[in-house]
Amino acid sequence: MHSCDTKEMIYLFVNEKGGVGKSTLATALAVYLHDSGRRVAVLDTDKQLHTARAVTQAEPNITVVSEFDARKIPAVVKELANEFEDVVADAPAKLEDEARALMVMADIAVFPTEPTIKCLRSTKTSINVLEYARKLTGGKPHSAWLVLNKAKKRTRIYQEVEQLAPKLGLSVAKTAVRDLQAFPEADQQGTVVTRMIASTSSIEKATQDIQNLFAELIEREYPQVVHYG
Ligand SMILES: Nc1ncnc2c1ncn2[C@@H]1O[C@H](COP(=O)(O)OP(=O)(O)OP(=O)(O)O)[C@@H](O)[C@H]1O
Numbered sequence: 001m002h003s004c005d006t007k008e009m010i011y012l013f014v015n016e017k018g019g020v021g022k023s024t025l026a027t028a029l030a031v032y033l034h035d036s037g038r039r040v041a042v043l044d045t046d047k048q049l050h051t052a053r054a055v056t057q058a059e060p061n062i063t064v065v066s067e068f069d070a071r072k073i074p075a076v077v078k079e080l081a082n083e084f085e086d087v088v089a090d091a092p093a094k095l096e097d098e099a100r101a102l103m104v105m106a107d108i109a110v111f112p113t114e115p116t117i118k119c120l121r122s123t124k125t126s127i128n129v130l131e132y133a134r135k136l137t138g139g140k141p142h143s144a145w146l147v148l149n150k151a152k153k154r155t156r157i158y159q160e161v162e163q164l165a166p167k168l169g170l171s172v173a174k175t176a177v178r179d180l181q182a183f184p185e186a187d188q189q190g191t192v193v194t195r196m197i198a199s200t201s202s203i204e205k206a207t208q209d210i211q212n213l214f215a216e217l218i219e220r221e222y223p224q225v226v227h228y229g
């Protein structure tokens with residue numbers, strides 16, 4: 001694995017399934033990177049602006065930009081990547097031109113997925129956009145992660161996901177983010193779980209999951225083996 005200290009990183013949270021945690025995880029990552037001393041910008045291309053609002057509330061010092069015009073997205077991403085060390089982008093649930101425009105620019109694509117068959121199926125559709133981008137760019141985004149979010153008890157679905165993911169050109173994050181009240185709670189309080197006082201086991205677990213997940217995602221920026229055809 002080579003060091004990527006000098007190159008800016010563009011992260012994209014994408015899944016055409018709604019409510020799987022794109023905004024929650026994008027917000028958590030932006031604040032996490034900021035708190036690790038990185039210069040971070042957030043690009044929200046979802047008209048709901050959940051991520052933009054959540055990041056601004058949690059950390060007003062993070063630059064937040066919104067752009068809904070797919071034709072303008074590449075230029076905006078380039079500009080942000082020139083100015084900042086990390087760009088965290090959130091795609092709308094509807095997988096249209098915005099998601100494609102973002103995917104061809106991204107270094108690391110994150111597909112949050114709930115561990116259900118139904119959710120996994122709709123994630124497969126989102127993966128077409130990944131394949132499209134990799135063909136067009138000759139391999140970008142280099143890293144594509146399937147992240148199980150709102151995870152409950154470990155069931156058979158996990159094995160299925162772990163077997164399926166490599167065939168889809170995805171790595172499965174070892175850390176599954178558990179279904180925890182601390183996440184909506186943090187959002188309501190205008191913050192993120194890693195910044196809450198660990199006064200409940202839910203906050204403690206949520207913080208643990210987020211820290212483990214991001215350690216994994218950021219460390220393994222370029223997986224050795226990428227399967228896609
Ligand atoms: N691990 C989790 N445990 C419990 N609740 C969660 C978890 N992750 C996200 N949530 C909650 O689920 C809801 C949907 O999450 P979020 O808005 O991040 O999804 P999304 O994929 O961005 O949705 P959309 O497609 O509408 O943009 C929010 O209320 C959020 O607080």
Ligand SMILES: [Mg+2]
Pocket residue numbers: 022023024046050051090
């Ligand atoms: Mg969202």
